[in-house]
């Protein structure tokens with residue numbers, strides 16, 4: 001049985017839910033309540049030394065780090081492929097993923113936001129302004145990349161959903177959560193919308209997870 005240790009609102013876990021759904025892989029979810037700090041408990045750190053989600057328990061291995069896990073899934077279950085096309089297209093898809101996964105997402109991680117709040121005396125508005133600052137910066141670059149892309153299609157980097165969309169959709173969810181107007185980035189907005197109509201993305205949405213609270217917070 002494949003087990004996903006995640007959290008309804010974790011965008012890195014959201015990426016894996018989308019990929020598992022796209023590939024038609026069944027899995028059960030173990031909720032690690034980030035809000036209550038369960039990620040820092042010794043039992044979870046035994047699985048993930050950084051105290052993060054997700055962890056994917058699959059094929060008798062416990063895998064960490066969503067970029068590594070997505071590549072693992074694509075290597076072991078190649079259909080449908082998440083990194084399609086020639087080397088140039090695959091490099092472009094990885095570039096979209098890296099802008100989000102390396103440059104936007106890490107500066108809005110929960111532990112960082114908690115640190116800013118505590119050590120730099122920021123309230124919820126100050127923290128949200130910080131998050132918006134870095135999402136808008138990254139989204140402006142992504143929008144320019146999408147404008148100049150030769151790979152076309154309804155999705156972010158081509159005519160099929162790829163790893164680029166797997167990173168975009170959770171990041172766009174977070175953007176909306178913190179008050180970024182995603183419509184200001186027309187290509188990103190269109191790609192996010194197109195991907196979210198697919199059942200694999202819809203089923204992976206935070207509000208559709210078993211551990212999502214009824215009030216959505």
Ligand SMILES: N[C@@H](CCC(=O)N[C@@H](CS)C(=O)NCC(=O)O)C(=O)O
Pocket residue numbers: 009010011012013034039051052053054064065066067101109110111112
């Ligand atoms: N690079 C890691 C990032 C994982 C990550 O940032 N996870 C967040 C949730 S999206 C987390 O567990 N945060 C816990 C915390 O900040 O205390 C990955 O892609 O797996």
